[in-house]
Amino acid sequence: MRANKTQHLLQDNDVKFWGNDIWPGNSSDLNVAGCIRSITKDEVETKMLSETEYNRDHEDTLKMHTEIVLTSMEEDTELFETLLCSYPSRFSAVKNANGRHTDY
Template structure:
């Protein structure tokens, strides 16, 4: 909401800028790295589920899983290829949604 007010203020004062109609905001729908980060976070959380309460809060336990998950994903080239190849359809979806949230 504030961004819209700011954009209107700039427009009313003839300040030239790229608005939401040209430049989308920080869109996680277009950020493949954010998708990978979300997948990694989910995998770490899944690995943490069976960990007992004492071990769960020991710093070595989450650190171990955080280090192991990316290593286990290295061979999954299909995941990365799928995410990268989905970029054109992601871009179309964001464009069709006028920069708003999509189903990605």
């Protein structure tokens, strides 16, 4: 509701912006952080599955594997560079799909 009021206020005052009709509100295809989260989740899950059944349910085991994955990602500048450099093609794909799902 607030977003609509804000958009109407901006439109009424001739402020140029991309509204909901142009910019998709929550496009996961444009969310590079979502990609990083997904990669992290998948890697942690893989590590958790390698644990014994008893250890899989322990919070400390989850914390340990999450820390290991995040620490290794900190040094993976290629991953972040690739994701950031993919942004223009992500944007084009979303624009061409009129905000609908893309292959990203």
